[in-house]
Amino acid sequence: MTVPDTFRSMTLGDAIRAAAGRDPRKTAIRYGEVELSFGDYARRVGKLRDAVVGLGVRKGDVVAIVSRNRPEFMEVVAGAPDAGAAVATVNPRLAAAEARQAIEDCGATIIFVDPEARILVEATGIADLRIVEFSVDYEALLTNAPTPEKLPQIDEWDAWTIPYTSGTTGKPKGVVLSHRSRMLVGLICAAEFGCFGPDDRFLAMTPMNHGGGLGFPTGIIAVGGSIEILDRFDPETVLERLKFGGITGLFMVPTHFQMIFALPPETLSKYERPPIRSILANAAPLPQAMKERIIPYFGETVLHELYAATETGLVCNLRPKDQLRKVSCVGTTFPHVEAEVRRDDGSICDADEVGELWSRSPVLFNGYWNRPEETAKAVKDGWVSVGDMARRDAEGFLYIVDRLKDMVISGGVNIYPREVEEVLFTHPDIADVAVIGVPDDTWGERLKAFVVPRRDGFTADMLAAHCAGRIATYKVPKDVALVDALPRNANGKVLKTELRTW
Numbered sequence: 001m002t003v004p005d006t007f008r009s010m011t012l013g014d015a016i017r018a019a020a021g022r023d024p025r026k027t028a029i030r031y032g033e034v035e036l037s038f039g040d041y042a043r044r045v046g047k048l049r050d051a052v053v054g055l056g057v058r059k060g061d062v063v064a065i066v067s068r069n070r071p072e073f074m075e076v077v078a079g080a081p082d083a084g085a086a087v088a089t090v091n092p093r094l095a096a097a098e099a100r101q102a103i104e105d106c107g108a109t110i111i112f113v114d115p116e117a118r119i120l121v122e123a124t125g126i127a128d129l130r131i132v133e134f135s136v137d138y139e140a141l142l143t144n145a146p147t148p149e150k151l152p153q154i155d156e157w158d159a160w161t162i163p164y165t166s167g168t169t170g171k172p173k174g175v176v177l178s179h180r181s182r183m184l185v186g187l188i189c190a191a192e193f194g195c196f197g198p199d200d201r202f203l204a205m206t207p208m209n210h211g212g213g214l215g216f217p218t219g220i221i222a223v224g225g226s227i228e229i230l231d232r233f234d235p236e237t238v239l240e241r242l243k244f245g246g247i248t249g250l251f252m253v254p255t256h257f258q259m260i261f262a263l264p265p266e267t268l269s270k271y272e273r274p275p276i277r278s279i280l281a282n283a284a285p286l287p288q289a290m291k292e293r294i295i296p297y298f299g300e301t302v303l304h305e306l307y308a309a310t311e312t313g314l315v316c317n318l319r320p321k322d323q324l325r326k327v328s329c330v331g332t333t334f335p336h337v338e339a340e341v342r343r344d345d346g347s348i349c350d351a352d353e354v355g356e357l358w359s360r361s362p363v364l365f366n367g368y369w370n371r372p373e374e375t376a377k378a379v380k381d382g383w384v385s386v387g388d389m390a391r392r393d394a395e396g397f398l399y400i401v402d403r404l405k406d407m408v409i410s411g412g413v414n415i416y417p418r419e420v421e422e423v424l425f426t427h428p429d430i431a432d433v434a435v436i437g438v439p440d441d442t443w444g445e446r447l448k449a450f451v452v453p454r455r456d457g458f459t460a461d462m463l464a465a466h467c468a469g470r471i472a473t474y475k476v477p478k479d480v481a482l483v484d485a486l487p488r489n490a491n492g493k494v495l496k497t498e499l500r501t502w
Helices: 012-022 038-054 071-082 096-106 115-123 136-143 179-192 211-222 235-244 254-261 265-270 288-298 372-378 417-425 460-467
Strands: 027-031 034-037 062-066 086-090 110-113 130-133 159-163 175-178 201-204 226-229 249-252 278-281 303-309 313-318 338-342 355-360 388-392 398-403 408-410 413-415 430-440 444-453 479-482
Touching (some): 012 179, 012 211, 038 136, 115 130, 211 249, 235 265, 249 254
Parallel strands (some): 110 130, 201 249, 444 479
Antiparallel strands (some): 388 398
C-alpha cells in the first residue's frame, strides 16, 4: 500500500510539539510547586529522545521505567518512543523478584527510576543495567544529550509502552500498546467526557505504570490540556484539589471512594459538590451501593463508569443520566467501538443471555510481548477478549457479570461472585467484601466470602439473613472469613488468586 505524502503518524511527541506551537507558555504539568510549560516540556522531551539515541538505543528496543508519578515519567513516555524505543512501565511497588521478572521479560537494559525505586531495581541483581535516576543523573543526561545524525521514522502502529498486567491470576504479561491506540483514546475521551479539552486540567493520581493511570493524563496532554500530578493518594488532599484547584476531571478506582467516604463528616462537608465536570471510574467494579453515595456528594452529572482493559482500551461507558437507572451496568459502547456477547461456539447471545464479551476498535493492543500463544487466545479475527462474562439487555446496555475465571460451578450451576458481592455491599456493617469459590466434596465448589466488617460482632448468620430474599439460597456463601483488609493491587482490583491461598 502506498502511503499518501500527507500522512503523518499520531505520536505523543508530535502532539506535545503541536501544543507547544500553539502556546509555549501554557502550563502542561504541575507537580507540587513545580510547573512545566508546554515549551519546556517539548524541549525536554526532545533532549531525552536525543539522549536515548545517543545511548545506542535503536528502533524496536525497550527501555523501562520504575517510578511513582512525577513529571519525568511523562517525559520518558514521550521522549523514548520518539527514539523508537517502547517503554515498559514496571510497578514500583513490586517485590524485587517480581520486578526482575518484568525487566528480564521485556529485555530492557536502560531503566529510569525515582530515588525510592533505585533500591528496588538494584535489589533485582540484574547485571549490565544502566540505571538513570530522576535526580542529577537524569538532568545530566538531558544537558549532555548529543544531536543525532539521524532520527528513526516512527510509525503510529509501533509499540509505545508495555505496561505489565497486574498479575491477579498468574504471571504478569507485557501488553504492547501502540502510539495510535493511545492517541485515539484521548480523542475518544474528548468526544465522550467534558474534561478532555485544551482548557481542562486533569488530576493524575492513579499509578502511571498502569493503563488508565497513564492513558488518561496522556490523552489530555495530547489535546493541549494540563495535568496536575500527585505521587500518592491522600483522600483529603484530593478533595481539596477538586474543590479549589481548578480540576475539571480525574480517574478514580473503588478504593479511592471508600477512603474518601471514611473521612469524618465534618471533613466531607467542607468539600461537597466540587466544580468538576467528570469522574471516570474504572479498574474494578463500582458497587451500586457506593454509587448511591457518590452521586449526592459529587453531583448528578459527573460520574461515568467505564468498562475498559489495558488490552482493549475503551469499550463502554455508563453515563451520568443512567447511573441509578441501570443497576450494576457498564453502559453502551464508546465511539468507534463494537462489542459482542458470544456463546462458546462464537454465536451471538440473545438479550440477557450471559456470554463472553468481545470488542473491536482502533484502540486495541498490538498483542502480548513475546507471547504469541497468549495473544492468539485473546485475539480472534481482529476482536479481543480478556475473559469477562457479560450480558446485554434489550436496550443495548452491557453488564459485566464476572470474570470467566472467577465463575463458580456449584452442583452444576454457574454462580457469578460479583452478583453476590453486589448484594453484600448493601449490608450496612460490611465495609468491603470479596467472594470466591473453594473446593467442596459434595458440590464441587462452594462460595466463601471474605468480609471487612465495619464493627465487631459481625457473623455468618447476619450475612445469611441479609441475603435471604435478595438472592437464591444456593448463591449465599457457606463460609465467611472476617479480615482486616482485602489484598488489592495498585488499581484497586482484589487479588482473588491471593485470597485462594489464605
